[in-house]
Amino acid sequence: MSGLPSHVESSTEPTATESPEGRPENRKFRRHDFRTLAIATIHPPDGRENEPVQMCYVLTRNVSRGGICILHPTPLFHSQRIDLELSDGRKFSVAIRWVTRINHGRYIIGCRFAEIAEFSQ
Secondary structure, three states: OOOOOOOOEEOOOOOOOEOOOOOEOOOOOOOEEOOOEEEEEEOOOOOOOOOOOEEEEEEEEEEOOOEEEEEEOOOOOOOOEEEEEEOOOOEEEEEEEEEEEEHHHEEEEEEEEEEEOOOOO
16 A cells, blocks of 8 residues: 555656556647646635635646646645646636656646636736
């Protein structure tokens, strides 16, 4: 038993041709490195809606037409919604698709875009 929540996979850093789960890539859209700081508003999981939202900074790792990958210090649940705001003002909501523990207690969280706000500069 690894001591991790049941919804979290444990892994070393994935290679360029593997998903975080260690399986060969099987994705619809090509991903691109996209490393920046974002403000995250993390909503509580289903069944715990009375808990407060968490606001923090997250680092993004990559982006594709379908979603974005972030780093976070704790595992999150698939039922949680995250609202992200980038430094240029772009905002969007994402749904968690997978969570993988990497070295040093960090988690890679793969998200699909759920809602993208209109962007005006």
